[in-house]
Amino acid sequence: MxxxxxxxxxxxxxxxxxxxxxxxxxxxxxxxxxxxxxxxxxxxxxxxxxxxxxxxxxxxxxxxxxxxxxxxxxxxxxYICGPTINSWISSLSFESSEKLKKVIRLCFEDCFKLDSVGLDHGELSDASRHVIIRDGVKPVIVDFSNASTTRKVSNVTSFFSYIMYGKVAPNVRQILGIKMQNVDVMRTYKRCISEENFNSLIMSLGL
Ligand SMILES: Nc1ncnc2c1ncn2[C@@H]1O[C@H](COP(=O)(O)OP(=O)(O)O)[C@@H](O)[C@H]1O
Ligand SMILES: [Mg+2]
CATH class of the missing domain: 3.30.200.20 (Phosphorylase Kinase; domain 1)
Structure with missing residues (x-):
């Protein structure tokens, strides 16, 4: 918005x-x-x-x-001024794939920061209303009302589910070229949260 x-x-x-x-x-x-x-x-x-x-x-x-x-x-x-991630993505043209990749990468990086400090946001598997894109380039995660420091962290995995299966515009999966191989890399990260496994995920997604 x-x-x-x-x-x-x-x-x-x-x-x-x-x-x-x-x-x-x-x-x-x-x-x-x-x-x-x-x-x-x-x-x-x-x-x-x-x-x-x-x-x-x-x-x-x-x-x-x-x-x-x-x-x-x-x-x-x-106050974060900008559209929510869903409306921002829907308005993108196919030529903007580099911009899209950059924003998705920044989202994953923020999710990894949260995983690393043990804070689970709790509502990122439907990120549509909880990520705002500021200045057309900088995603900001909002709404920590359901966040927890005691629940097992699943920010990266939840955001991955949003991209992979969620109500995101279908052109995202097309632009990112999501493959089954990405799911395997995601599982490895889920089993062991580490910078190395995070970097492998980012690489496998071509981000
Ligand atoms: N810091 C903020 N800057 C701009 N808009 C915000 C901000 N925080 C929330 N919003 C907007 O308000 C909506 C509702 O806020 P949210 O924190 O999700 O409330 P709730 O906890 O009731 O779900 C969000 O979907 C978002 O569009
Ligand atoms: Mg909310």
Whole structure:
């Protein structure tokens, strides 16, 4: 979602997005735009504190929107201006394959950073609404509300499933030339999470 496609609510607020736990508004803090994620009264989660802690861990690994402050009811974080990964991919032409490969590679790298610090995002097998492409080149993973430091990490494997089997535009699999051999390399990484196995995966995907 670009800044031009933000919604204006009945009371004149700028809406960046809605989830089933929260609404995300755009505000201004000093001289920058920020996202204000507010807990919905009907949310199954009753506090934003867990998400704030998870996002802080992600930030320490250089992943996710930068968190500025939080309370039990809201989180103020960096506003990421851009389309979600699905709409960005759908608008790509076949000639943009290098751009697509670069963005997918950056997504995998962020997933690997999260795997390496033991933080499982939890919702990357349907990454469609949880990766925003900033400036047409930089993917940012959002929504750490379902993240965990105790669950077995599966960020790289989940993102791989999204690319391989998910509701992503079919031209992605075509451009990347996904093959069964990629699944074998993915399994090796899943069995043993290491930089070497991650690099083999990236290589086998031609990224
Ligand atoms: N930091 C952010 N910058 C811009 N848009 C955001 C940001 N965080 C969330 N959004 C948008 O708001 C939507 C809902 O936020 P999300 O964190 O997924 O809420 P929920 O936990 O309720 O699912 C997202 O799908 C995304 O489009
Ligand atoms: Mg969400």
């Amino acid at each position: 670009g800044i031009d496609s933000l919604m204006i609510t009945e009371n004149g607020l700028l809406l960046a997005g809605k989830g089933f736990r929260s609404v995300v508004l755009v505000g201004r803090l000093e001289n920058r735009l920020v996202a204000i994620k507010i807990l919905r009264s009907d949310s199954p989660i009753k506090s934003m504190e867990h998400e704030a802690k998870m996002l802080t861990i992600a930030n320490n690994a250089n992943v996710g929107p930068c968190i500025f402050s939080y309370t039990k009811d809201f989180i103020i974080m960096e």
